[in-house]
Amino acid sequence: MAKLISFDIDGTLETGDPPGRITMDLVRQARDLGYIIGSCSDRTVGMQKRMWETHGITVAFTVLKHCLDQVRAAHDAEHYVHIGDTNIDKYYAELHGFTYFFPDESIDHLWQAE
């Protein structure tokens, strides 16, 4: 069963405001490693979709920050991860059964092939 990574945008992805540590190339690598990927942000869903389209990345979900439960309901995964830079990310991730990571070197292991 696949694993799932949810990306916050602002402060997490390089396209965010402020820009975060995770590049779009890194997102593509996650996809290529077999992760179910998508975004979970306070940006509107429309803005999230346009961001992914701009970078030519097809994602499985685009949801609002407090809606990670919808991701969990819609996607069967072995492990659910949310990466975000604020305490709000941590709060909603843990509320909905996701493992939370701050976007620093603590996430590097996610990109290492098992």
Place this chain on the structure above:
Amino acid sequence: MAAANEYKWRREKDGLGVWEHRGKVAVAGFGHSPVDRRWDGVSMDKTLGAYAMLACQKAMDEAGITADQVDGIVCCDSHIAGPSGGSASKWAPRPYFAPPYDSELGLTLVNAEWLIKQMGFKNVKFAPTKLPTIGEMVGMASQAVGDGVCSNCLVIYPCGNLEGRYRRGGENAEDHARGARQWTVPWGNHGGNDFINIFPHNQYCLKYGGKHDDLAPYVINQHRNGMLTPWGFNANHGIEPITVEDYVTSRYILNPLRLWDCDRPVNTATAYLFTTAARAKDMKQKPVYVLNHSQHNFKQRTTQPDLDEIELWTDIAAKRMYEGAGLGPKDVDIFNPYDGYATMSQFFLEGFQWHGVKRGDALKFYAGDIRVEGPHPFNSSGGNLGTGRVRCAMYTDAIEQLRGTAGKRQVTVRAETALAAFTTPSSGGWIMFGKHPG
């Protein structure tokens, strides 16, 4: 340079009558720096100090005066977005610099003394310290010019933002909520209007009917007006308009206050030039006259105000303003109340009875045509919600509407008087502008 903290300039009592300087003071120029999301801590041309200087220069250029002609500086010398944040606003995501560079002045702080030195204002004789927020500063400047304390007075309002969690300084940085804070901010909230206005807003919906999300048309229109404001954050940073769906699905910051009910902290500075009506006639721009200024600072009965208090306070504020301006609700063409939290505006709208809106009518009014092109161009400025936490859009829009230079925001109704404010229901100030002095 005179420190004028003892100067009695406030109009914060009932029954003061028509303002003695009505129509004798004018705004002759304004200037906005760029509006950034935050200072990056590196770019020295984008500090709050650099932006304050830029805003001053723009205001002087617009009016057509030089630094030598400025004799008054009214600059908010406090921290992020003014002193209303208290110790919480003394915050930075880094330690302050070690001596001899142990000052944030020019970086995240600005004051009159620093500006005078940096910009070479040689003839300043009025530069008070420990100033209130912009809502009262414009009144102070108006009174000072009217009283002859100074003649060409720059009002500067810096609003800063840095990386990291907003306003997590002072008590908000502590691990404990001490004293009365245990009842109001046990989770570390900064105790701003988000919390203060939630209870009365809920009471409002219970008393008059309607629901929180009936604010959606107002918030969406504020964003729309913001996109029509060329200097604002939204118009310059690819912010897209929001829809009703976006609004009603956004997360709660504090139920029922939604994300889109809150303004977006920014890093920017704004300046206005107040002068005598006589001098303004010879300056570059069409003068916009000050018809009155008033302030209020009400004492609340408990830790949180309730609807009755807020309605009483806004009634009193309206009465003071109308009395001092010699005008009534039907005389006000442009109405730009504060909207730092969307839940606040309805109290002002109803208190001032703009366009006949009475208590309990605001949500229905929002559902009508409040676009700038329409018959009820409510808050044509876009306010904080549309331009970022500048706290000055209300004033700039009022000036532009009366000049007839508001561009795509120019209202189609009469634009000869304008009310603007940065204020909460409990404390702050209002100012009335006129296209004509009389």
